[in-house]
Amino acid sequence: MxxxxxxxxxxxFDKEKLTAAASLAKTTTGKMTSEGTPVRYLRSFFVPGEDxxxxxxxxxxxxxxxxxxxxxxxxxxxxxxxLHVSADELS
Numbered sequence: 855m856x857x858x859x860x861x862x863x864x865x866x867f868d869k870e871k872l873t874a875a876a877s878l879a880k881t882t883t884g885k886m887t888s889e890g891t892p893v894r895y896l897r898s899f900f901v902p903g904e905d906x907x908x909x910x911x912x913x914x915x916x917x918x919x920x921x922x923x924x925x926x927x928x929x930x931x932x933x934x935x936x937l938h939v940s941a942d943e944l945s
Contacts, residue, residue, distance in 0.1 A: 855892065855912045858919045859936040862907040862929055864900070872900050872907070875928055879909065882926040886918075893918045910936070 864871070879895040886893050893913040900907045911919045916933045923930050 855894075855914055857896070857936050857938050858911045858913060858916055859934050860909040860911060860919060860923060861931045861934070862909065863905055863931055864907050864929070865905040867900065867902075867905065867907070869900075872898060876909075878926045879911075879922070879928060883911070883922050886922055886925070891918060891921075893922050895922070910938070 864875075867875075876895070876898050879898075883893045883895045893911060896910040896912060898907055898909045911922065913919045913922070916935065919933050920930075923933075
């Protein structure tokens with residue numbers, strides 16, 4: 855499945871609020887998957903000095919990722935398909 859990067863602006867967020875939002879994303883995507891719409895929240899990266907957050911999701915389309923974020927009530931600026939390379943995948 856493709857990966858999608860969700861960009862957010864989260865002024866006033868700290869680790870506690872970020873963890874709560876991530877938990878909400880995980881719960882919502884789990885519910886959607888169990889109801890027949892496969893989508894998975896993978897991880898978030900937060901830049902405190904800029905109030906920016908980038909979240910990684912796995913789904914068949916950006917529309918599914920948008921629906922997951924809307925259902926979770928999580929704000930977003932954009933949803934863009936992204937590619938992932940891990941150091942573990944390199945020889």
